[in-house]
Amino acid sequence: MTLVRQLLDQAARTPDGIALVSGDGSLLTYGELRRRVLAVRHGLLSEGLRTGDGVLFSVRPSPESLVLALGVVAAGGVVVFADPGAGPEMFTARLRLARPRWSAAESILYAGSRVGLVRAYARRRGLLLPNLAELQIPGEPPMRHIHAGRRLPGVPRGSLSLADLVRGDAPEPPEDTDPDAPAAVIFTSGTTADPRAVVHSHAxxxxxxxxxxxxxxxxxxxxxxxxxxxxxxxxxxxxxxxxxxxxxxxxxxxxxxxxxxxxxxxxxxxxxxxxxxxxxxxxxxxxxxxxxxxxxxxxxxxxxxxxxxxxxxxxxxxxxxxxxxxxxxxxxxxxxxxxxxxxxxxxxxxxxxxxxxxxxxxxxxxxPNLCRGYLGAEPxxxxxxxxxxxxxxxxxxxxxxNKDMLIRGKFNLYPGLYEPSIAAQPGVEEAAIVGVPHPETGDEEVVLAVTGPAGLPARLRRDLPSVIDHDALPDRIVVLDELPRSGRTRKLDRDLLRERVARREGTAR
Missing domain, CATH: 3.40.50.12780 (ANL, N-terminal domain)
Structure with missing residues (x-):
């Protein structure tokens, strides 16, 4: 039985129970949650959402985002979690791979990507937002849009209002969907040339x-x-x-x-x-x-x-x-x-x-909890x-x-995914990423060591956000005369490099 079916059945058994208490303290009962999910499902199907359609999802955690995500999956769509704050280049690369037919975003994000004052404010906060309203996949029909929140300048004309979808009809769903069908796509890492996304099925x-x-x-x-x-x-x-x-x-x-x-x-x-x-x-x-x-x-x-x-x-x-x-x-x-x-x-x-x-x-x-595979690759x-x-x-x-993975918050960082793209930047001769563990938190300071001219750190700070995943951006950049190597094959000695950057050798920024 799929997760949506399990949730709908549970909600039908306890319609008067409190399902969710939101950040502002408002309450949502199981019966109302069920009604809203089914209303969104029915509204999306009526508007032409097809089984397997990807829905680019840019709505922050909230009761509204929960209802929308469940409604999409209940309608047979696939929720594609692609962080618009990753930067326009990375976002575009992920878009090319996922090829969604729909975009669901908060009204403020549409405004922040198009309206001058709001866009300038977002940039000052470090957010380089893509133009969500003008997303288009080459060779595909125009992308459909859903906005959460009241309509603001910048929301595309013809965008569906989540508030209107929730107020619509809520007929009972048919039999359960195919458990092996994709339900969610989660981008985890990668570069603009090779983004990586995990595909999970209903099952x-x-x-x-x-x-x-x-x-x-x-x-x-x-x-x-x-x-x-x-x-x-x-x-x-x-x-x-x-x-x-x-x-x-x-x-x-x-x-x-x-x-x-x-x-x-x-x-x-x-x-x-x-x-x-x-x-x-x-x-x-x-x-x-x-x-x-x-x-x-x-x-x-x-x-x-x-x-x-x-x-x-x-x-x-x-x-x-x-x-x-x-x-x-x-x-x-x-x-x-x-x-x-x-x-x-x-x-x-x-x-x-x-x-x-x-x-x-x-x-x-x-x-049984293993994903189907990576998007665009063999299962x-x-x-x-x-x-x-x-x-x-x-x-x-x-x-x-085995792969020198670093852990930063909820993000798993594999240096080998990013080092080639960094090494290809002008002036960079060699590049290596290591982590210096924090003894109390378990997180790691991400340090990028490069060889090349002393002015590299400032240039890389400016250019890397358009090249690699924003969660992989280094906390510190050091310039060394050479990267330490060992053995007959002169393989990069990451342990020695970690010791050197922990001692803060080299020119740092």
Whole structure:
């Protein structure tokens, strides 16, 4: 059964229950959520949305974005998450690959990409927005538009209003859609020449949500505090209440809302939890589970979390391509660390997740929650993770990264995807990206080391936003006389390079 069908069925069983509390405190019942999703589905189909149509999605987390995304998927469309803040060049590259027929965006984004004063303000805030109103795929019919929020200057003529769609008819849907059909496309990394996007099917997303629910029981009476769609959806499917914090919620307000709404579950990335614990050494007593994900959870943060709450603190190992993979408790991870054992304990693979180690120790994953593959490429049945691992009595132990992957917040950065494009820039002789781990947050400072003239950092700061993914832009750029190499093949010695940039050698900016 697909996730949309599960949600609609749950909403039909508990129409009067509160499904969602938004950032401003407004309430949405299950019955009203169901009606709105079906109304959007019917309206889009009436306007010509076809099965498999991609809908470029640029709506920030909110009740409106939830309704719109679910309505698109219920109508047989594919939600394409392509961040317009990535910059016009990267956005255009992603557009060429995804070839969506529809665009859904907030009115302010349309205005920010076209109207002079608003566009200038966005540029001052560091947002180089593409012209969403004039998006066009060569050889395709004119793109259709949907806007969320009141119509503003810059919204294309003929754009459908989400408010009008929600007020429309809401007939019952037909039988469930094909579970193997694509439901979502998530761009994860890449350059303007080679963007990469993960394609999830209805079935893989439903399997992922089921694994979260099995490990972290949810049901009526539970309140899950998160802005993450893939944790909010299992909440709704379970009949629990989704507490959605406002955008850019300060840590103190995040904790205050957890207390006011009697949250039983909360999700944070480790660096966010560290900021929360700085403001609130004790977490609300109503919490039963604190879920950490998107980056490794350092022992220091786990110790602080265990001290701050009686809730079970869980750390999730997952990738965009397959989520979740394994979940370990803070106690298990800390016991592994205290024992002096090598590596980072990830926990036992969740039911149905297949694990295999390649000859070089790289972890290969499979299972019903594995994506269909990458957009524009052949499907795969097994994912090479780039992580080195070992198995110890059925538990996964992370030993390192085969592909030198760096972790920045919720973004996995693979240096090899970006270094060739950087090295091709004028004046750059060689380029290498390494990470310097932060001992407390688990995040990494991304350092770009280049060889070439001393003036390179300023030029690269100016030019790289139009060349590589904005999440891959370096925190620091250093110019070295040469990149360190070792062995008979003179292979780049990333460990030595990491030591040098940690000591802040070279000309930096």
């Amino acid at each position: 893989s997303l439903a399997a992922a949500l089921g694994l979260f629910r099995d490990r972290m029981p949810l049901g009526p009476g539970d309140v899950v505090h998160t802005d993450q769609l893939l944790l909010g959806l299992p909440t709704l499917i379970s009949g629990a209440r989704w507490s959605m914090p406002p955008l850019f919620c300060p840590p103190a307000d995040f904790v205050r809302l957890m207390r006011e709404r009697a949250a039983t579950h909360a999700f944070c990335v480790p660096v966010h939890l560290a900021e929360i614990l700085d403001t609130a050494p004790e977490l609300p007593s109503t919490l039963q589970y604190v879920l950490l994900g998107a980056a490794p959870a350092p022992a220091g943060i786990l110790k602080r979390a265990v001290k701050a709450t009686s809730a079970e603190v869980l750390s999730v190992y997952a990738m965009t391509e397959i989520l979740p993979v394994a979940i370990a408790s803070a106690e298990e991870k800390l016991a592994h660390t205290v024992s002096g054992a090598e590596g980072d304990l990830l926990g036992a693979p969740l039911p149905g997740v297949g694990t295999r180690l390649a000859d070089d120790g790289e972890l290969l994953l499979s299972g 795969f049945d097994e994912l090479p993770t780039g992580d080195l691992a070992r198995l110890d009595e059925g538990r996964l132990i992370l030993m390192g990264r």
